[in-house]
Amino acid sequence: MILLVNPRSTKPKNRRFPLSVMAIGASLPSGITWEILDGNLPGLALYDAITARIEAGRRSDDPVKVVAMTVMPGPQLVSAVPLARQIKEHYPEVLIVWGGYFPSLYPTPVLTTRYVDFIVSGQGERTFLELLDVIDGRREPASVPGLGWKKNGEPVLNAERPWLGPDAFPAPPYDKIDVDSYLLPTFFGKRNGVYQASIGCPYSCNFCGVIAAFGSVEKFESPARTEATPFTSTTTTSSSKKRMPRNSVSELDG
Ligand code: B12
Ligand code: SF4
Numbered sequence: 001m002i003l004l005v006n007p008r009s010t011k012p013k014n015r016r017f018p019l020s021v022m023a024i025g026a027s028l029p030s031g032i033t034w035e036i037l038d039g040n041l042p043g044l045a046l047y048d049a050i051t052a053r054i055e056a057g058r059r060s061d062d063p064v065k066v067v068a069m070t071v072m073p074g075p076q077l078v079s080a081v082p083l084a085r086q087i088k089e090h091y092p093e094v095l096i097v098w099g100g101y102f103p104s105l106y107p108t109p110v111l112t113t114r115y116v117d118f119i120v121s122g123q124g125e126r127t128f129l130e131l132l133d134v135i136d137g138r139r140e141p142a143s144v145p146g147l148g149w150k151k152n153g154e155p156v157l158n159a160e161r162p163w164l165g166p167d168a169f170p171a172p173p174y175d176k177i178d179v180d181s182y183l184l185p186t187f188f189g190k191r192n193g194v195y196q197a198s199i200g201c202p203y204s205c206n207f208c209g210v211i212a213a214f215g216s217v218e219k220f221e222s223p224a225r226t227e228a229t230p231f232t233s234t235t236t237t238s239s240s241k242k243r244m245p246r247n248s249v250s251e252l253d254g
Helices: 019-026 046-058 075-090 101-105 107-112 125-135 209-214 223-227 238-243
Strands: 002-006 034-038 066-070 095-099 118-120 147-151 154-157 184-186 189-195 198-200 218-220 233-235 248-252
Touching: 002 019, 002 046, 019 034, 019 066, 019 125, 034 046, 046 075, 066 075, 066 125, 075 095, 075 101, 095 101, 095 125, 101 107, 101 118, 101 209, 107 118, 107 147, 107 154, 118 125, 125 147, 198 209
Parallel strands: 002 034, 002 066, 066 095, 095 118
Antiparallel strands: 118 147, 147 154, 184 189, 189 248, 198 218, 233 248
């Protein structure tokens, strides 16, 4: 069992689909069990939810092997550090993987901690899958592009993995989250979500983790894939186009 964790990054009233870990889960083959735990959800005590699953797994034939967390700089890092530290302290056998913008920007400091075992730098779908082979002893860590690991306790960051546009991967697995609980009022309407139709960014702001993860490149999905989303886009205002040209932010049907 793999736990895909979105540490709290915002108040529950501002929660958003946990797109980063949804992308990772969608790419796992059917034989691997996984669950998303989102710290932005109201009323969820994330550490307790994680440990409940680890304890239950210990009594089953599918123990939690990996807690994989997405970590952005800022508030999400503030939640992620004590969470990872506590899990490692109480369950040292559970491997902790960090992916996303923070470990992509700062791989060495993350790998120097005692509580993170591996990092995934840049696009995560394929690297994470290959990491699972490493964990199961089928592959050498040095052979996985995009992986950060420890050799005799010392951080090692492998070469970058060339990355692919959204069409190379499955669509977000909306069936693995409670979609309704994420549809919230905004100035666009009563029930809104975010649809991300690209990955990366064409700009080069020097503080930004997106550049560390993807370079100054953005890749778009095909219109056919956007059209096949289970949601109906009923409104895309011109102001949204002006303010957020690359995020498709629309009122959703329902
Ligand atoms: C879409 C988007 C939004 C949407 C909502 C996002 C959502 N979750 O629904 C909206 C517009 C609402 C939004 C709001 C905000 N956003 Co925003 N957003 C983005 C954007 C454009 C795309 C992020 C995304 O979902 N991509 C799709 C997913 C699939 O890709 P990904 O996250 O990169 O994940 C891949 C890899 O990074 C990696 N990976 C990531 N995590 C993990 C974990 C593991 C275990 C593994 C193996 C791999 C892995 O693999 C994934 C799949 O390839 C990025 C900029 C960009 N161009 O990427 C900013 C960005 C993430 N947002 C940012 C910010 C600051 C915010 C706000 C805090 C702004 C504000 N002040 O209000 C809010 C907070 C949102 C919230 N409530 O949490 C910053 C984060 C900066 C940072 N701290 O690093 C970014 C980087 C832009 C920026 N530089 O300012 N955002
Ligand atoms: S415009 Fe692009 S490079 Fe600049 S902060 Fe936003 S995501 Fe990062």
